[in-house]
Amino acid sequence: MAKTGFCDSMPLLDLHKKTTEERRAPLRAWSNASGPKERWHPQEGEEQPRGVQQKTEPERRWVRRLPVSTEDGIIMGFHENESSSYSDGYKEDEAVLLYLHGLQGLHSLQTLVPGLLRHEMELAMEKLGLIYDRSYAWDVFSDMMRSQLRFTFPNADLPRPFTDTTRAILVDWLIQVHGVFHFSEETLYLSVHLLNRSLRQIKVNTANLQLLGVVCLFLAAKKEECLLPEVSELCFLMENSYSKRQLLRMERRVLTELKFEVSHSSPLHFLLLSASIAHCSTKVVWMARYLLELSLLEGQCVVFLAAQLAGAALCLARRILQEPPTPERETAWCIASSIHMGSEATLLKIMHIQAGAAARAQSRDTCATFLKFSTGETMHVSNHLALQSAPSLLSLTATHT
Amino acid sequence: MAQECGFQYEPVAEIGGGAYGTVYKARHVESGQFVALKSVRVQTDQDGLPISTVREVALLKRLEQFDHPNVVKLMDVCATFRTDQETKVTLVFEHVDQDLKTYLEKAPAPGLPPSRICDLMRQLLCGLAFLHSNRVVHRDLKPENILVTSRGQVKLADFGLARIYSCHMALTPVVVTLWYRPPEVLLQSTYATPVDIWSTGCIFAEMFRRKPLFCGDSEVDQLGKIFNVIGLPPEEEWPADVTLLRHNFSPISPRPITDYVPEINDLGAELLLEMLTFDPLRRISALNALEHPYFQEDEVTNG
Numbered sequence: 228m229a230k231t232g233f234c235d236s237m238p239l240l241d242l243h244k245k246t247t248e249e250r251r252a253p254l255r256a257w258s259n260a261s262g263p264k265e266r267w268h269p270q271e272g273e274e275q276p277r278g279v280q281q282k283t284e285p286e287r288r289w290v291r292r293l294p295v296s297t298e299d300g301i302i303m304g305f306h307e308n309e310s311s312s313y314s315d316g317y318k319e320d321e322a323v324l325l326y327l328h329g330l331q332g333l334h335s336l337q338t339l340v341p342g343l344l345r346h347e348m349e350l351a352m353e354k355l356g357l358i359y360d361r362s363y364a365w366d367v368f369s370d371m372m373r374s375q376l377r378f379t380f381p382n383a384d385l386p387r388p389f390t391d392t393t394r395a396i397l398v399d400w401l402i403q404v405h406g407v408f409h410f411s412e413e414t415l416y417l418s419v420h421l422l423n424r425s426l427r428q429i430k431v432n433t434a435n436l437q438l439l440g441v442v443c444l445f446l447a448a449k450k451e452e453c454l455l456p457e458v459s460e461l462c463f464l465m466e467n468s469y470s471k472r473q474l475l476r477m478e479r480r481v482l483t484e485l486k487f488e489v490s491h492s493s494p495l496h497f498l499l500l501s502a503s504i505a506h507c508s509t510k511v512v513w514m515a516r517y518l519l520e521l522s523l524l525e526g527q528c529v530v531f532l533a534a535q536l537a538g539a540a541l542c543l544a545r546r547i548l549q550e551p552p553t554p555e556r557e558t559a560w561c562i563a564s565s566i567h568m569g570s571e572a573t574l575l576k577i578m579h580i581q582a583g584a585a586a587r588a589q590s591r592d593t594c595a596t597f598l599k600f601s602t603g604e605t606m607h608v609s610n611h612l613a614l615q616s617a618p619s620l621l622s623l624t625a626t627h628t
Numbered sequence: 629m630a631q632e633c634g635f636q637y638e639p640v641a642e643i644g645g646g647a648y649g650t651v652y653k654a655r656h657v658e659s660g661q662f663v664a665l666k667s668v669r670v671q672t673d674q675d676g677l678p679i680s681t682v683r684e685v686a687l688l689k690r691l692e693q694f695d696h697p698n699v700v701k702l703m704d705v706c707a708t709f710r711t712d713q714e715t716k717v718t719l720v721f722e723h724v725d726q727d728l729k730t731y732l733e734k735a736p737a738p739g740l741p742p743s744r745i746c747d748l749m750r751q752l753l754c755g756l757a758f759l760h761s762n763r764v765v766h767r768d769l770k771p772e773n774i775l776v777t778s779r780g781q782v783k784l785a786d787f788g789l790a791r792i793y794s795c796h797m798a799l800t801p802v803v804v805t806l807w808y809r810p811p812e813v814l815l816q817s818t819y820a821t822p823v824d825i826w827s828t829g830c831i832f833a834e835m836f837r838r839k840p841l842f843c844g845d846s847e848v849d850q851l852g853k854i855f856n857v858i859g860l861p862p863e864e865e866w867p868a869d870v871t872l873l874r875h876n877f878s879p880i881s882p883r884p885i886t887d888y889v890p891e892i893n894d895l896g897a898e899l900l901l902e903m904l905t906f907d908p909l910r911r912i913s914a915l916n917a918l919e920h921p922y923f924q925e926d927e928v929t930n931g
Contacts, residue, residue, distance in 0.1 A: 358763070360821060362915050366761035370694070377693050449682045458675055472712070475676045479709050482677065487705045489682065490690040 351503035375492035391526030399593035417447035497537035505563035514544035538568025539577035582617035698755030751782035757914035769827035817867035822908035829903030
């Protein structure tokens with residue numbers, strides 16, 4: 228029940244069909260055929276009272292009170308001038324990160340980081356298998372923070388004729404294909420990252436859009452996976468609308484145009500690191516992963532940095548689940564929050580997008596992520612009732628700023 | 629786009645017929661700038677470009693963005709798709725005229741002044757710490773692939789290439805020197821970043837000696853030469869699951885390192901021994917080596 232039968236969704240994937248009519252019609256058909264309603268089973272005991280917004284107040288206080296300040300912008304100093312508007316907040320983030328970008332030879336930097344945070348970071352990185360040697364933990368993290376600035380998009384505009392909707396349909400399909408191959412989550416994030424760049428850098432027509440998407444997934448798999456799908460399998464998934472030769476040619480084209488730069492800082496790494504430092508419950512982590520994956524479908528999210536998307540997903544997940552605070556957990560959250568993932572204004576902006584996406588998720592045509600996170604394996608997070616009212620949860624707290 | 633490499637650069641000279649294929653010095657037609665071109669021919673099978681090429685080149689590109697002063701600059705990567713079966717990947721690096729080997733050979737009679745050696749070592753370790761913090765192990769560090777610019781700046785070269793090449797080249801017998809290899813590589817045990825520290829230690833000694841420290845002509849001979857200096861390690865440090873056993877070597881106790889590197893000062897000798905530690909887990913890391921008093925002492929005397 229976890230995976231949408233692949234053949235069910237095939238009509239949707241016919242992006243290469245000649246006329247727009249042909250392309251649109253099956254889309255409706257598919258959403259009717261495997262609509263999420265029948266798959267949506269609210270879990271017993273997950274009922275959340277709706278009016279719990281006031282509870283989020285203490286959390287806001289945690290965000291900025293830790294009195295640590297180093298020369299490194301990663302650690303949050305005192306940002307008390309937070310009354311600024313959204314755009315100011317974003318600029319401030321950029322300034323901090325750009326400053327960080329300018330630093331070289333950061334090896335002495337780790338001495339400036341509070342020992343407790345450093346220790347937690349080392350443990351978290353080790354747990355995620357990101358380091359061989361603990362003494363490099365902080366450097367690896369600094370590099371992650373800097374690398375995420377490497378490919379940023381000034382705006383969310385897509386070259387014509389593509390729209391956020393076409394992009395979302397393609398990403399949704401890639402999520403399904405990704406599920407079919409049981410690839411790692413990193414591969415999915417990398418695929419969409421490559422797609423975002425390719426869409427803006429390579430001229431493709433609508434007929435080749437699906438091919439481009441598959442090639443991005445294929446390249447991401449080459450970067451991240453041990454077992455690769457056969458090219459013929461990929462062609463089969465596209466109903467053999469393209470030949471193997473066409474696929475391999477597209478691969479060369481994408482690699483050449485992207486100049487082999489197929490690495491990125493995955494928002495998932497930031498999420499898992501923060502969650503691990505914050506000692507978040509498994510359910511919070513699944514919820515945050517769900518919200519983060521939903522942002523892959525949101526065209527407007529491409530302008531945000533990986534750490535910001537992850538930070539927002541984690542904050543929102545905590546607000547939605549409203550787990551009773553324990554001193555231990557709050558302290559851990561406090562330590563995790565001292566890592567500068569983004570200004571409050573930026574995080575809030577992203578949380579709004581994610582909350583909106585989560586509220587609409589089950590009624591959309593592009594519901595692969597919703598289905599994926601409705602399984603027992605993922606603790607049924609996408610079925611959580613509070614998600615439907617997630618946007619209002621935020622708008623109330625937003626008025627306090 | 630794919631064809632650009634050929635047109636943009638004109639070859640000037642062949643600069644290395646190294647183990648990993650031919651390297652050309654070339655000139656960028658527009659700017660007149662010199663570059664080093666290294667090409668690998670990759671078999672493109674029915675799965676397209678091989679995974680290893682995609683990964684290694686992506687890694688080099690990722691490191692490039694940090695623009696580290698002690699790492700050679702990768703200016704461009706070109707993929708020329710010759711046929712459906714073969715792809716030529718050309719890496720375009722900045723060209724630096726001399727390597728550490730020539731630099732040491734050209735140094736006038738008594739050798740490099742100690743302060744110069746200290747500075748070169750610090751730069752070398754900075755570059756290495758950078759690679760290691762990015763989870764890159766050089767694996768083939770030797771004076772030939774440490775470049776020294778005319779202004780005395782150290783730049784590590786050819787990192788990661790060892791892996792790119794080894795994956796794709798069915799080469800005629802590859803001659804790779806054993807002299808800078810650490811015991812765990814010679815014993816074919818597992819290895820990671822400490823590999824490079826061992827090689828750096830060998831190079832450190834060589835800067836004073838102006839000739840290599842351990843010149844073995846086989847794996848066993850190389851290990852014997854190493855144990856002559858550092859002594860035969862105790863049984864408990866000997867790696868498990870290796871074919872060469874400890875009792876294949878005669879028991880020998882360590883000799884003072886200053887017998888081999890007489891010009892080195894006390895702190896330098898201390899650091900050198902920490903780099904030439906048999907057990908990779910106990911060998912000093914690049915980051916910690918940079919914190920060693922040997923480097924602070926130099927600051928005091930020079931500052």
